[in-house]
Amino acid sequence: MDTEIAIIGAGPYGLSLAAHLRGKGLNFRVFGSPMSFWKDNVPADVPLKAEGFALNLFEPERRFTLERFCRTRGYAYARMGVPVPASVFREYGEAFQKTCAPEVYPFKVTHLSGSEGCFTLTLENGHVVRAARVVLAVGIGHFAYMPPAVAHLPGKKVSHTFNTVSFGQFRGQRVAVIGAGSSAVDTAYFLHKAAADVALYARRSKIWINNPPQDIRGLKRLVRSIKKPRSGLGTGWRSRLACDFPDVFHLLPARLRLLITKKHLGPAASWFTGQTVREEVPMHLNMTLESATDTEDGLRLEFRNTLTGELQSVRADHLFTGTGARIDLARIPFLDKALLAAIRTEDHMPVLSGGFESSVPGLYFIGPAAAGSFGPLLRFAWGARFAARRLTRRLARATARGQHVRAAGSHAGGKPGDAATGTECFAS
Structure with a gap:
């Protein structure tokens, strides 16, 4: 089970990197259940905000596209204007894995330790794997943010919007959703469809809902493309520059x-679910949750109006927090404490080199955890191509150096581990 490169995480970033490493013939393994976040944390019917062309996974020849997959399976697809359900994206990712990145071990990593040249991964099945280099492509599953005001509530009465994929059990119940982003609006939409008595509460003065795509032609289309160029993150020059x-x-x-990473592309909701929520779900704006108490009559939620200062008491049977994710390496449960302490961070995110390497040589981060170093692009699936291509080149060079040192050490009678290139991980 020893490997030159271990990839932890089998989502869009981990699978795209694996496909590129496979194309180079490198020795690697991927650990994790393919597309598990999309299967366990995202409702199957939720329409994704990204356009179809921006939801590709990437292999070197760019043949296994979402468009080709949808055409083969008979799913509706358009580069723009046709929302892609989360279930279709998940199914596409699973098919991509089987075809382009079959080197996946569907076991969670329970512990990662080590340092430059040799890392040790313990898997949930008890196996131990040694790797010269490790790439963390863990997505956002570990980083759901829960407001301090709800931390003490029983788990059966409060949920993060990341953690619920079906809503039929809330039929007839009083449900409050806090948040102004897409996950909060999507959750309110599905609760409404499930016949729950749902209301949405947000600190913001407005809930931003994207407009449906428009079919603009001729000169008007040209002018719009200049003023608001399109990219994999949406329209506008800021998004285009980020890409x-x-x-x-x-x-x-x-x-x-x-600051840019945090502020750019705020929590705008999908037009597909947002229109229904705007028309049919009560929305209470400028409301900050100050306290939450569990009582015999359900939850008592105290909101303060940020404009008037008035306090409003709300009763609910269940509370959903659509408060997004906050990257914090300390919340990755399998990171060894000594390894965590050795990783230099900025605002709890790893500080990375131009090749995605952390301050611990041989330890790399891609995906949302790398956004602090490379910008908003890394928060979206569209960034997987840049990350996979860049990191593959760096890992290919590092692997070649390690093989050269091992060969030189073998001919010269050198001892394993003389150089920090992974030789200590592959000593016989």
Whole structure:
């Protein structure tokens, strides 16, 4: 089970990287259940905000596209304007894995330790794997943010919107949803469809809902493309620059990088679910949750109106928090404490080199955890191509160096581990 490269995570980033490493003939293994976040944390029917062309996974020849998959399976598809259900994206990712990245071991990593040249992974089945280099492609599953005001509530009465994929059990119940982003709006939509008595509460003064795509032609289309160019993150010059120049973003001062990453592309909701919520679900804006108490009559939620200062008491049987994710490496449960302490961070995110390497040589991060270093591009599936291509080149060079050192050590009678290149992981 020893391997040169271990990839932890089998979502869009991990699978795209695996497909590129496979194309180079490198020795690697992927650990994790393919597309597990999309299967266990996202309702199957939720329409994804990204356009069809921006939901591809990436292999070197760009043949296994979402478009080709949908045509083969008979699913509706368009580059723009036809929402892709989460179930279709998940199914596409699973098919991509079987075809382009079969080197997946569907076991969770329960512990990761080690340092430069040799890392040890313990799997949930008890197996131990040694790797010269490790890539963390863990997505956002570990980073759901729960407001402090609800931390003490019993788990059966409060849920993060990441953690529920079916809503029939809430039929007839009083349900409050807090948040102004897509996950909060989507959850309110599905609760409404399930005949729950649902209301949405948000600190913001407005809930942003994307407009349906418009079919614009001729000169008007040309003007719009210049004023608001399209990219894999949406329309506008900021998104286009984030897609095209992640290396420029990497050179910015840390404070500016982190601010842009946090603020750009705020929590706008999908037009598909947002229109129904806007028309049929009560929305209470400028409301901040101050306290939550579990009583015999259900939850008592105290909201304060940020404009008037008035306090409003709300009764609910269940509370959903659509409060998003906050990247914090300390919340990755399998990271060894000594390894965690050795990783340099900014705002709890790893500080990465231009090749995605952390301050621990041989330990890499891709996906949302890398957004602090490379910008908003890494928060979306569209960034998987950039990450896979860049990191594959770096890992190919590192692997070649390690093989050269091992060969030189063998001919010269050197001892394993003389150089920090992974030789200690492959000593016989």
